[in-house]
Amino acid sequence: IIEKVSKHRNEKAYLVGGIVRDLILNIKNLDIDIVIEGDAIAFAKELNVFLNIKKIITHEKFKTAIIFLETGLNIDLASSRLEYYEYPTSLPTVSYSSIDKDLYRRDFTINAMALEIDYNNFGKLIDYYNGYYDLINKKIKILHNLSFIEDPTRIIRAIRFASRYNFDIESDTEKFLIQAVNDGFLNKISFDRLKNEIIKILKDKNPHKALNLFEKFNIFEKFNLNIIITPSTYNIFKKVLENKDEIIKNNVKPWQILLITLFRRLNSEDLKTIFHRFGFKNKFIRKISIGINERKIIVEKLKTANKNSKIYFLLNNIPLEIIYLIKYSYPEIENKINLYLNQLQNIVPIINGKILLKNGYTESKKIKNIIKHALELQLDNENYTIKEILKELHE
Ligand code: CTP
Numbered sequence: 001i002i003e004k005v006s007k008h009r010n011e012k013a014y015l016v017g018g019i020v021r022d023l024i025l026n027i028k029n030l031d032i033d034i035v036i037e038g039d040a041i042a043f044a045k046e047l048n049v050f051l052n053i054k055k056i057i058t059h060e061k062f063k064t065a066i067i068f069l070e071t072g073l074n075i076d077l078a079s080s081r082l083e084y085y086e087y088p089t090s091l092p093t094v095s096y097s098s099i100d101k102d103l104y105r106r107d108f109t110i111n112a113m114a115l116e117i118d119y120n121n122f123g124k125l126i127d128y129y130n131g132y133y134d135l136i137n138k139k140i141k142i143l144h145n146l147s148f149i150e151d152p153t154r155i156i157r158a159i160r161f162a163s164r165y166n167f168d169i170e171s172d173t174e175k176f177l178i179q180a181v182n183d184g185f186l187n188k189i190s191f192d193r194l195k196n197e198i199i200k201i202l203k204d205k206n207p208h209k210a211l212n213l214f215e216k217f218n219i220f221e222k223f224n225l226n227i228i229i230t231p232s233t234y235n236i237f238k239k240v241l242e243n244k245d246e247i248i249k250n251n252v253k254p255w256q257i258l259l260i261t262l263f264r265r266l267n268s269e270d271l272k273t274i275f276h277r278f279g280f281k282n283k284f285i286r287k288i289s290i291g292i293n294e295r296k297i298i299v300e301k302l303k304t305a306n307k308n309s310k311i312y313f314l315l316n317n318i319p320l321e322i323i324y325l326i327k328y329s330y331p332e333i334e335n336k337i338n339l340y341l342n343q344l345q346n347i348v349p350i351i352n353g354k355i356l357l358k359n360g361y362t363e364s365k366k367i368k369n370i371i372k373h374a375l376e377l378q379l380d381n382e383n384y385t386i387k388e389i390l391k392e393l394h395e
Contacts, residue, residue: 001047001050001051002034002047002117002118003117003118003119004119005043005046005047005050006036006043006117006118006119006120007118007119008046009042009043009046011036011037011038011039011043011118012037012038012099012116012118012120013034013036013037013043013116013117013118014034014035014037014080014099014114014116014117014118014126015032015033015034015114015115015117016033016034016035016099016102016103016113016114016115017031017033017106017111018031018033018111019031019032019033020113020114020115020125021110021111021113021131021135023115024113024132024135025135025165030073031076032073032074032075032076033076033078034075034076034077034078034117035077035078035079035080035099035102035114036077036078036079036080037079037080037098037099038079038080039063039079040063040064040065040077040078040079041058041060041063041064041065041077041079043065043077044056044058044065044067044077045065047067048067051067051069052069052070052071053067053068053069053070054068054069054070055068056068062078063078063079064076064077064078064079065077078102080098080099080101080102099114099126100126100128102114103126103128104128104129104143104144106143107142107143107147107151107154107157107158108131108134108140108141108142108143108154108157108158108161108173109129109130109131109133109134109139109142109143110131110134110135110139110140110141110161110167111131111161112128112129112131112143113125113127113129113131113132114126114127129143134170138165138166138167138168139167139168139169139170140158140161140162140167140168140170140173141170141172141173142154142158142173142176145176147176148176148177148179148180148185149180149183149185152180152185152186152188152189153189153193153194153197155177155180155181155185155186155189155217155219156189156194156197156198156201156219157197158173158177159201159210159213159214159217159219160197160200160201160204160210162209162210162213163201163204163206163207163208163209163210163212163213164201164204164205164206166206166209169213177217178217181217181218181219181222184222186219186222186223187222187223191277191278191279192278192279194223194278195279195280198259199255199259202258202259203255206241207237207241207258208234208237208238211229211233211234211237214229215229220262225263225274226263226265226266227262227263227265228265229262232329233261233262235328236257236258236261236325236328236329237258237261239328240254240257240258240261240324240328241254247324250320250341251320252320252321252324256284256288256321257321257324257325257328260288260292260321260322260325261325263275264292264295264325264329266292267292267293268289268290268293271285271288271289271292272285272289275288275289287319287321288319288321288322290317290318290319290322291317291318291319291322291323292322295322295325295326295329298314298315298326299326299330299333301314302314302315302333302336302337303332303333305336307379307380308339308344308379308380309375309376309377309379309380311336311339311340311344312340312344312345312347312375312379313376315340315344315345316345320341323337323340323341327341344379347375347378347379349371349375349378350374350378350385350386350389351370351371351375351378351386351389351390352371353367353371355386356370356371359390374389377389377392
């Protein structure tokens with residue numbers, strides 16, 4: 001269909017960026033980015049005639065369009081353009097151009113290939129910067145010396161792609177990366193972009209190499225984020241990644257445990273401040289700052305906890321993300337945490353307010369205490385019945 005529209009409009013169209021890279025690597029990627037040598041908005045509107053399009057969002061200033069298909073898939077269309085950077089990380093001013101200029105503004109050779117998908121040369125790989133060669137040779141390489149200065153987010157992106165595909169950062173690229181880090185360019189990355197890149201890293205299958213590279217280039221030190229990568233950081237990462245399925249089953253996102261792992265040495269006030277700057281939602285921040293300071297005390301208490309109820313009441317107000325962090329930091333209490341996660345947290349109290357009201361209890365504080373006490377009895381003796389608990393409470 002794109003071929004047809006491109007012919008009709010006499011404009012060339014190219015798949016670009018990550019999807020071309022991943023097509024060559026034979027990795028699934030549903031981020032469809034298309035560059036039109038011409039007017040992407042008019043092109044998108046014409047596609048509308050042939051496709052089952054749910055809606056189109058256009059951005060006149062940037063000459064871009066996003067097509068939302070009925071199938072749930074999105075297609076991003078952009079007009080090939082030249083970007084002028086007025087100062088590092090500023091929003092670029094935009095003007096029309098051809099695909100080669102469009103590719104030149106990109107981060108790494110492996111991300112700067114295009115696949116022509118128009119009437120002219122359908123299926124032709126456009127690779128001015130030897131991205132294919134670098135992909136085969138597993139190299140992350142910038143296109144020009146000022147790349148990291150133009151967009152310092154690329155420092156983190158280099159680490160991300162090297163880690164994701166287990167590639168090496170090419171030696172000159174590494175030199176420029178270190179230079180940019182030492183010259184303080186990391187601080188020009190907005191918190192929002194930093195957050196997005198870090199989350200992407202933590203969502204990747206194997207972020208170990210990223211930890212390695214963060215350490216090697218002293219990235220976190222430069223951010224003054226008080227993140228120290230230690231052998232136990234690697235250890236916790238390893239365990240979280242090995243147990244991803246179980247964690248997801250408990251409705252916890254593994255990347256969030258990894259994020260907290262990185263920041264675990266911060267006190268909850270500093271953690272809150274930083275996470276606010278990252279733009280995380282208040283609810284999330286409030287949640288994960290509970291228990292982060294008290295971890296060591298909880299662990300000490302868990303070590304001597306000899307009853308189910310003790311374990312339960314130590315953990316039941318702590319968010320699961322922190323519980324997992326504790327579990328993987330202190331193997332000596334792993335059994336107790338497993339007992340909580342697999343059994344105790346799912347126990348439904350057999351005594352509740354309704355039952356107590358029926359049995360003549362009216363004072364709310366008392367009801368609360370009784371419910372807690374009843375749950376304690378229930379947790380420590382599985383065979384209790386409501387009657388027995390009420391009888392015991394009475395005594
Ligand atoms: N890009 C760039 N410089 C950046 C960000 C993006 O040059 N700082 C270009 C790259 O060509 C990249 C494309 O924009 O391939 C799309 O960016 P993005 O969606 O962030 O990354 P992907 O390469 O698609 O990787 P991912 O699979 O992680 O989405």
